[in-house]
Amino acid sequence: MAVDGVSFDLAGGEFFCLLGPSGCGKSTLLRMVAGFETPDSGTIRLGETDLTALPPHRRPVNMMFQSYALFPHMSVAANLAYGLKGLGLGRTQSAERVKALLRLVRLEGFEARRPDKLSGGQRQRVALARALAREPRLLLLDEPLGALDRALREETQGELRAIQRRLGTSFVVVTHDAEEAMALADRIGVMERGRLVQVGPARELYERPASRYVAGLLGDVNLIDGRLGRAEPGGVRGVETALGLLRASGEGEAGNAVVVAIRPERLVVSGEGEGEGDDLSGRLRGRLTEATFLGDRIRYRVEMANGSTLRASAVLPASGPIPAVGETVAVAVPADAARILPA
Amino acid sequence: MRGPSRRLSQRLGRGFVRGLPFLWLALFFLVPFAVTLKISFSSPATAQPPYLPVLEWDGGLEGWREFFEALDFQNYQMIAADALYRDAALSSLGYAALATAILVLIGTPTAYAMARASARWQPILVALVIVPFWTSFLIRVYAWIAILKPEGLLNAALIKLGLIAAPLPILDSPFGVLIGLTYAYLPFMVLPLYAVMSRLDPALTEAAADLGAGRARAFFTVTLPLSLPGLAAGALLCFIPMVGEFIIPDLLGGSDTLMLGRVLWSEFFSNRDWPLASAVAVLLLILVVGPVVLFREAELRREEAAEGAQR
Numbered sequence: 001m002a003v004d005g006v007s008f009d010l011a012g013g014e015f016f017c018l019l020g021p022s023g024c025g026k027s028t029l030l031r032m033v034a035g036f037e038t039p040d041s042g043t044i045r046l047g048e049t050d051l052t053a054l055p056p057h058r059r060p061v062n063m064m065f066q067s068y069a070l071f072p073h074m075s076v077a078a079n080l081a082y083g084l085k086g087l088g089l090g091r092t093q094s095a096e097r098v099k100a101l102l103r104l105v106r107l108e109g110f111e112a113r114r115p116d117k118l119s120g121g122q123r124q125r126v127a128l129a130r131a132l133a134r135e136p137r138l139l140l141l142d143e144p145l146g147a148l149d150r151a152l153r154e155e156t157q158g159e160l161r162a163i164q165r166r167l168g169t170s171f172v173v174v175t176h177d178a179e180e181a182m183a184l185a186d187r188i189g190v191m192e193r194g195r196l197v198q199v200g201p202a203r204e205l206y207e208r209p210a211s212r213y214v215a216g217l218l219g220d221v222n223l224i225d226g227r228l229g230r231a232e233p234g235g236v237r238g239v240e241t242a243l244g245l246l247r248a249s250g251e252g253e254a255g256n257a258v259v260v261a262i263r264p265e266r267l268v269v270s271g272e273g274e275g276e277g278d279d280l281s282g283r284l285r286g287r288l289t290e291a292t293f294l295g296d297r298i299r300y301r302v303e304m305a306n307g308s309t310l311r312a313s314a315v316l317p318a319s320g321p322i323p324a325v326g327e328t329v330a331v332a333v334p335a336d337a338a339r340i341l342p343a
Numbered sequence: 344m345r346g347p348s349r350r351l352s353q354r355l356g357r358g359f360v361r362g363l364p365f366l367w368l369a370l371f372f373l374v375p376f377a378v379t380l381k382i383s384f385s386s387p388a389t390a391q392p393p394y395l396p397v398l399e400w401d402g403g404l405e406g407w408r409e410f411f412e413a414l415d416f417q418n419y420q421m422i423a424a425d426a427l428y429r430d431a432a433l434s435s436l437g438y439a440a441l442a443t444a445i446l447v448l449i450g451t452p453t454a455y456a457m458a459r460a461s462a463r464w465q466p467i468l469v470a471l472v473i474v475p476f477w478t479s480f481l482i483r484v485y486a487w488i489a490i491l492k493p494e495g496l497l498n499a500a501l502i503k504l505g506l507i508a509a510p511l512p513i514l515d516s517p518f519g520v521l522i523g524l525t526y527a528y529l530p531f532m533v534l535p536l537y538a539v540m541s542r543l544d545p546a547l548t549e550a551a552a553d554l555g556a557g558r559a560r561a562f563f564t565v566t567l568p569l570s571l572p573g574l575a576a577g578a579l580l581c582f583i584p585m586v587g588e589f590i591i592p593d594l595l596g597g598s599d600t601l602m603l604g605r606v607l608w609s610e611f612f613s614n615r616d617w618p619l620a621s622a623v624a625v626l627l628l629i630l631v632v633g634p635v636v637l638f639r640e641a642e643l644r645r646e647e648a649a650e651g652a653q654r
Contacts, residue, residue: 036549055552066546073568130550
């Protein structure tokens with residue numbers, strides 16, 4: 001079963017993103033909304049209309065395909081005008097609409113071109129414009145930027161957002177790229193094996209993931225196994241781990257096996273003896289095995305006493321020394337950045 | 344082997360592999376055609392072989408001169424003067440065109456259904472299209488005689504159902520020829536069409552549906568235009584051999600059916616007029632190659648126009 005027990009509501013004009021690895025059912029879910037797959041049970045509604053029984057060509061929903069699916073035997077203008085038939089538009093109105101769409105995606109002057117004479121980015125924009133031609137209330141986009149190279153992708157993300165804001169159409173994007181999801185969406189729904197496991201704004205998912213799966217999907221994370229201690233004042237809990245007692249935030253029953261998740265950029269690495277005065281509880285000692293300079297930040301690998309490795313990253317200090325490889329360092333784990341997750 | 348000799352043998356090897364198809368064409372197509380062409384310029388004779396002149400290899404230059412002087416266009420003039428050949432050619436083209444049209448109408452939905460079938464069914468369906476080739480063509484045509492004759496399966500069934508009172512004369516009629524042609528050539532229409540249709544991105548028809556097109560509109564505006572190369576290939580593959588078809592009109596068409604293949608056969612075997620038969624064969628070739636050349640020309644011009652439009 002590709003999709004199971006998924007339920008979510010979409011606000012009008014929202015940019016929603018379904019995130020998950022390939023095979024998690026996100027595309028199947030999208031195709032169900034478009035009408036290309038039939039759910040065994042459940043309903044799909046848009047406003048007051050029940051879409052579940054409608055064939056694809058009757059649904060007030062449009063889709064932008066991963067392969068773009070531009071009609072290769074038609075010009076750009078004919079591709080854009082294809083969906084306008086049957087809307088009751090006159091010839092001049094149709095021509096106006098096509099012109100407006102070309103302007104929207106900055107492809108004026110490309111009317112007569114065939115898709116195979118366009119660049120990848122241009123094809124992507126034609127596909128977007130064609131999917132918007134019928135002015136759907138909901139647009140579904142299947143990996144809309146998947147076929148573009150990296151530089152073009154970032155630029156296109158901005159454009160996509162701008163177009164969505166201007167039109168006020170609800171967008172549902174499917175992607176396997178967490179960075180893309182975070183850059184685009186108002187809310188992200190994370191899918192795991194056909195189920196929607198967590199829904200929320202990007203920051204919430206990133207900082208307060210509900211599971212180690214979500215934590216790992218949205219970015220690099222250190223996961224430390226442990227056993228949950230009793231509740232302390234201020235909502236902070238002690239967790240007994242192989243690295244020692246860590247203080248972390250989260251819920252759970254004392255004595256349960258848990259995982260402490262912490263993002264590399266929230267770990268604070270300092271040379272021994274530095275920063276003693278700071279209020280950083282749960283300082284751990286380890287040996288710096290790797291320090292990789294990445295321009296805007298530096299990435300550390302610290303080997304801990306029990307042989308495990310923690311990954312940390314930091315913005316470079318404006319001045320002052322940075323710890324050298326081989327040195328013993330202190331790693332501070334801020335309690336508010338360490339999340340307690342079910343094991 | 345090493346050095347230059349190895350390179351030479353490699354080049355020879357490659358040249359041989361590349362030349363093989365040309366050698367094949369030259370040996371089994373060009374040479375027989377040249378012989379046929381020569382005979383078509385000869386005169387019939389009661390001799391062995393039944394035509395004149397025959398080239399004497401030891402006649403020297405004088406012999407060659409006499410040989411070429413003896414060749415003429417008499418057979419072609421005869422064909423031009425006799426309405427029979429013109430009628431046979433027109434009727435052949437007519438049968439072939441009509442059968443091709445029927446094949447397009449039957450083959451297109453068949454290939455479309457095959458291409459849309461599930462991945463598990465597609466190889467089975469393709470096998471079903473090919474299976475008839477495992478039986479002799481002649482036997483399959485004889486089977487149609489048993490089906491179509493007045494006391495045959497079809498008429499018996501129609502009478503049993505009360506749809507007709509007396510047997511329909513389907514065998515030995517133009518209708519019988521059309522049934523036979525359609526049956527025999529259907530795989531040649533279906534397979535190229537299926538090959539093209541099964542390679543179309545399924546997202547294309549989905550996109551058409553997504554943009555509000557019902558099944559019919561999606562088919563006629565997206566699937567069919569993109570399948571035209573397969574349709575053209577299938578149509579040519581059927582039309583060309585059908586123009587010269589002999590067995591089907593002979594067995595299913597009765598004595599009144601006039602087609603070039605039968606005229607050719609009777610000139611060769613009944614009249615023993617090899618030169619005239621050869622001339623008919625040459626004209627038949629021109630008749631069927633003509634459309635192909637025109638088609639290729641049009642295709643090339645369209646491609647050039649498409650490229651020109653880009654600039």
